[in-house]
Amino acid sequence: xxxxxxxxxxxxxxxxxxxxxxxxxxxxxxxxxxxxxxxxxxxxxxxxxxxxxxxxxxxxxxxxxxxxxxxxxxxxxxxxxxxxxxxxxxxxxxxxxxxxxxxxxxxxxxxxxxxxxxxxxxxxxxxxxxxxxxxxxxxxxxxxxxxxxxxxxxxxxxxxxxxxxxxxxxxxxxxxxxxxxxxxxxxxxxxxxxxxxxxxxxxxxxxxxxxxxxxxxxxxxxxxxxxxxxxxxxxxxxxxxxxxxxxxxxxxxxxxxxxxxxxxxxxxxxxxxxxxxxxxxxxxxxxxxxxxxxxxxxxxxxxxxxxxxxxxxxxxxxxxxxxxxxxxxxxxxxxxxxxxxxxxxxxxxxxxxxxxxxxxxxxxxxxxxxxxxxxxxxxxxxxxxxxxxxxxxxxxxxxxxxxxxxxxxxxxxxxxxxxxxxxxxxxxxxxxxxxxxxxxxxxxxxxxxxxxxxxxxxxxxxxxxxxxxxxxxxxxxxxxxxxxxxxxxxxxxxxxxxxxxxxxxxxxxxxxxxxxxxxxxxxxxxxxxxxxxxxxxxxxxxxxxxxxxxxxxxxxxxxxxxxxxxxxxxxxxxxxxxxxxxxxxxxxxxxxxxxxxxxxxxxxxxxxxxxxxxxxxxxxxxxxxxxxxxxxxxxxxxxxxxxxxxxxxxxxxxxxxxxxxxxxxxxxxxxxxxxxxxxxxxxxxxxxxxxxxxxxxxxxxxxxxxxxxxxxxxxxxxxxxxxxxxxxxxxxxxxxxxxxx
Numbered sequence: 057x058x059x060x061x062x063x064x065x066x067x068x069x070x071x072x073x074x075x076x077x078x079x080x081x082x083x084x085x086x087x088x089x090x091x092x093x094x095x096x097x098x099x100x101x102x103x104x105x106x107x108x109x110x111x112x113x114x115x116x117x118x119x120x121x122x123x124x125x126x127x128x129x130x131x132x133x134x135x136x137x138x139x140x141x142x143x144x145x146x147x148x149x150x151x152x153x154x155x156x157x158x159x160x161x162x163x164x165x166x167x168x169x170x171x172x173x174x175x176x177x178x179x180x181x182x183x184x185x186x187x188x189x190x191x192x193x194x195x196x197x198x199x200x201x202x203x204x205x206x207x208x209x210x211x212x213x214x215x216x217x218x219x220x221x222x223x224x225x226x227x228x229x230x231x232x233x234x235x236x237x238x239x240x241x242x243x244x245x246x247x248x249x250x251x252x253x254x255x256x257x258x259x260x261x262x263x264x265x266x267x268x269x270x271x272x273x274x275x276x277x278x279x280x281x282x283x284x285x286x287x288x289x290x291x292x293x294x295x296x297x298x299x300x301x302x303x304x305x306x307x308x309x310x311x312x313x314x315x316x317x318x319x320x321x322x323x324x325x326x327x328x329x330x331x332x333x334x335x336x337x338x339x340x341x342x343x344x345x346x347x348x349x350x351x352x353x354x355x356x357x358x359x360x361x362x363x364x365x366x367x368x369x370x371x372x373x374x375x376x377x378x379x380x381x382x383x384x385x386x387x388x389x390x391x392x393x394x395x396x397x398x399x400x401x402x403x404x405x406x407x408x409x410x411x412x413x414x415x416x417x418x419x420x421x422x423x424x425x426x427x428x429x430x431x432x433x434x435x436x437x438x439x440x441x442x443x444x445x446x447x448x449x450x451x452x453x454x455x456x457x458x459x460x461x462x463x464x465x466x467x468x469x470x471x472x473x474x475x476x477x478x479x480x481x482x483x484x485x486x487x488x489x490x491x492x493x494x495x496x497x498x499x500x501x502x503x504x505x506x507x508x509x510x511x512x513x514x515x516x517x518x519x520x521x522x523x524x525x526x527x528x529x530x531x532x533x534x535x536x537x538x539x540x541x542x543x544x545x546x547x548x549x550x551x552x553x554x555x556x557x558x559x560x561x562x563x564x565x566x567x568x569x570x571x572x573x574x575x576x577x578x579x580x581x582x583x584x585x586x587x588x589x590x591x592x593x594x595x596x597x598x599x600x601x602x603x604x605x606x607x608x609x610x611x612x613x614x615x616x617x618x619x620x621x622x623x624x625x626x627x628x629x630x631x632x633x634x635x636x637x638x639x640x641x642x643x644x645x646x647x648x649x650x651x652x653x654x655x656x657x658x659x660x661x662x663x664x665x666x667x668x669x670x671x672x673x674x675x676x677x678x679x680x681x682x683x684x685x686x687x688x689x690x691x692x693x694x695x696x697x698x699x700x701x702x703x704x705x706x707x708x709x710x711x712x713x714x715x716x717x718x719x720x721x722x723x724x725x726x727x728x729x730x731x732x733x734x735x736x737x738x739x740x741x742x743x744x745x746x747x748x749x750x751x752x753x754x755x756x757x758x759x760x761x762x763x764x765x766x767x768x769x770x771x772x773x774x775x776x777x778x779x780x781x782x783x784x785x786x787x788x789x790x791x792x793x794x795x796x797x
Contacts, residue, residue, distance in 0.1 A: 065129045067136040069160040072277045076138055078126035085163060085275060093240045093277060095185040097261045099124030100140060100150060102169050104176045110465050111212055111249035111267055123150045149173055161287040165273040180271040186255040186262040193643060194548035196231035197523065199538035202545055202643055202658050204254050211250040213461045213480050213509050228461055228524050229510040231549040233288065241276040241284045247481040267476060281646045282638055289550050289637025293516040298630055301745045302383060303504045304623055305734035306587040306616040307341030308602060321346060321366040322373050329380055331603055337613045338620035338731045342377060343385040347447060359398045360446050374451040381733035381742045383453035390460060390486050394424040407435035409467045417467040427462060430485035432470035440493045453503050460486040460509035483509035487517035506555065515551045520586050528560035528569040528592060528599065530676040536577055537674040541659050543584060547639025553630060554641055556581050557590035559599055568592065572711060574600035575611055576673050579714035582615035583670040585626060585640045611712055623734065624725035624752055624766060629665045631767035640664065644686055651702050653684035667722040671715040681715060683707045689720035691757045720758030723774055725766065728753040728793060751791040754781055
């Protein structure tokens with residue numbers, strides 16, 4: 057620590073050094089070697105914006121006040137405080153604090169407008185140096201691109217793309233964190249609206265703006281990208297435990313709108329369940345999305361009560377599904393339609409978010425609705441004991457925890473916060489509400505729910521996040537291609553377990569899905585942690601389904617079987633997420649930071665962990681595609697052909713064959729028995745998790761040596777030249793078959 061009067065002030069750890077120069081303010085964060093990480097570009101700024109009921113409105117922006125003169129510097133053992141004024145000799149207007157955050161990889165930078173400046177300051181901004189070589193990844197779930205240089209992104213949770221991603225860049229999971237190609241990460245530690253301009257307006261600057269009178273940044277410095285994510289998630293949080301194995305076998309949908317030859321959704325459920333077991337297609341989950349809303353568009357304009365027309369014996373059906381090794385899921389959203397019995401009850405007890413005048417706040421979502429005040433403990437308990445229980449009492453094992461993006465900026469919460477602060481936090485509170493319910497109801501962990509919305513840290517509560525409501529088409533605005541940037545960006549942002557609506561959801565601007573789209577979407581979904589099929593919605597009754605014909609059944613079986621066979625590897629990656637914060641789906645930059653491929657390739661391929669390259673076909677009619685192979689040799693999962701990188705190579709991709717590649721020199725563990733479910737199953741006629749976990753095949757591709765520690769502590773070490781493998785620390789007696797390719 058050093059802060060001499062009139063000279064350069066320094067705060068440092070073994071991993072970084074913060075340097076403040078005076079009298080003209082400049083901040084640099086560098087490595088001990090002197091390599092620059094962060095450099096400010098000009099003064100800090102603040103202003104007042106009025107005339108907004110939403111941060112997405114322009115409002116009236118007062119002239120910005122710039123503070124670029126150092127008035128004083130103070131330091132102690134762990135922090136450095138800099139008072140800043142507009143001009144030398146004038147009174148300080150802002151204080152900038154640099155603090156050693158405990159983790160030597162982490163630095164806290166906080167800028168606070170002085171209280172005596174005046175009321176109404178609600179924007180603070182900092183500009184950082186941006187060069188043509190800088191690249192930025194993360195920022196939550198981003199559909200348009202996986203790398204954000206040249207873009208301007210806002211952090212305000214909204215209802216997904218809604219057919220307009222390319223222009224408006226909306227997302228249900230915005231996270232104000234980016235990973236820089238300089239191998240650091242930066243997080244705004246706040247829930248208010250923020251904006252990141254990555255060189256779009258000014259190609260020499262990354263401009264960061266927050267709707268508040270103070271700006272708190274967390275900087276995470278690493279030796280490599282995974283080290284940065286490990287430090288970031290050490291602060292922001294990680295998944296607290298592994299979901300049970302059955303979560304990672306495929307899920308299917310069964311509801312009223314897609315009932316095949318069955319008269320109702322309950323019969324459809326039995327029909328599709330019987331098919332899965334007869335065909336020996338691995339399946340653990342069945343989703344009854346319309347359990348309380350089979351007659352409408354599944355947006356629940358009435359209260360959450362069982363629809364007995366479509367589910368005449370839901371409890372009996374669920375018992376039967378459990379006996380067949382399935383888990384059954386329902387659906388919830390945190391909204392109540394105005395005028396319903398539940399809305400009246402909640403409004404009378406002040407359980408709803410309020411307008412400034414004290415009345416229940418309303419918004420339009422096909423109906424006039426209000427939303428639960430999740431900052432009110434009494435409201436949360438009522439919802440859990442009453443609303444959630446209406447499905448749980450029948451024996452369901454989880455649900456879609458949908459929506460959460462509609463809190464108005466001017467609403468008032470029970471804890472005193474306005475919507476400006478609660479809006480982005482609401483998805484986290486909504487996920488926490490569901491997790492608390494299930495942890496109390498089933499402490500053994502035999503449950504799951506999946507979320508559409510999220511924010512920093514929400515993944516600590518939500519076991520699974522899916523990519524929102526894509527359209528049933530091939531468009532780069534909202535169709536199949538948007539899944540790949542979305543899951544890569546989520547992973548870098550801290551969300552490790554992701555899924556997609558296989559087949560797409562919305563048919564408002566596109567025809568229902570056809571065979572080709574469904575097959576290609578299946579090939580994407582099979583390489584995500586949770587493989588989850590969706591029947592579709594909004595006039596999608598003719599969407600292509602798993603059981604449209606024999607070829608469709610066989611295609612789904614191929615990829616469901618592969619997905620389930622890869623469980624030992626997949627579950628090991630989930631354990632790495634728990635222990636280190638690393639994502640399961642990984643952008644190539646996490647393992648090949650010097651050679652991640654072109655921007656185009658970064659948007660249309662991804663990695664599962666560090667040893668499977670996934671290059672799906674996302675262009676209609678294509679029967680081949682250009683694949684970027686990172687450095688090394690890569691082996692096609694079906695043909696066995698080896699491709700050497702770094703190189704872009706055109707690879708055949710018939711409709712039934714996805715371009716997946718195993719990394720040479722690496723172990724791939726897989727289950728090698730026929731599996732019905734990954735539920736812990738004791739029926740001798742069903743093959744469940746214990747049966748699957750009794751034997752394993754270890755594939756080794758190429759030459760060299762490799763070792764891998766599995767989720768259960770088992771360590772496998774293989775030497776290709778000796779054609780030998782050694783298994784140590786295995787907690788159970790398991791049969792192994794070793795294959796060298």
